[in-house]
């Protein structure tokens with residue numbers, strides 16, 4: 001049975017802009033929960049964690065889009081920019097919560113970035129994502145031409161750094177960050193595998 005055609009035709013009919021709004025909403029809900037005691041005894045940590053986790057999930061989802069098309073013929077390419085920008089939105093808010101609510105002291109920020117390797121690694125991931133977010137518009141795609149594709153390959157090291165940051169920050173043995181890292185390595189490896197079926201553009 002062909003399960004791909006109905007998925008592709010349904011995906012073509014989904015409007016994109018409501019998805020931007022939908023993706024933008026959860027942090028406001030988290031903030032409300034934080035202010036009303038719904039995030040437990042350490043609301044700032046909980047906020048940081050939720051935003052970091054969603055950032056990583058959007059990054060993984062973005063990485064899955066090309067292999068899904070190449071290997072299964074499921075075409076979700078028109079959602080890729082939205083997913084990428086949502087990932088950046090969550091990483092930026094995750095960083096903002098750390099800066100404004102967690103560390104707060106200006107002198108401490110730089111010290112923490114240098115002193116704590118997991119912060120250094122997370123920050124490197126954020127820095128790599130910055131030019132991608134800035135050039136995620138039609139004008140930049142036109143202006144940069146083939147260089148745009150080259151530039152956007154930075155997403156691979158950025159996602160790896162994001163996952164490594166998670167592996168490094170957990171205490172003791174925890175399976176969750178390793179599962180993210182495993183999924184990311186698998187999705188990256190799939191890029192080297194020749195496509196098995198016709199590409200649906």
Ligand code: HEM
Pocket residue numbers: 048049050052053054055056059091094095098119122123124125126158159161162163165166169
């Ligand atoms: C690509 C960028 C990044 C990704 C994908 C990411 C992802 C994550 C994830 C998944 C967590 C753990 C959430 C959980 O425990 O459920 C986390 C925690 C954290 N991240 Fe990030 N992060 C990124 C960048 C940053 C940056 C730039 C900073 C600060 C400079 C930062 C600071 C933190 C802190 C302080 C924690 C909590 C550590 C703790 O438990 O005490 N992250 N991040």
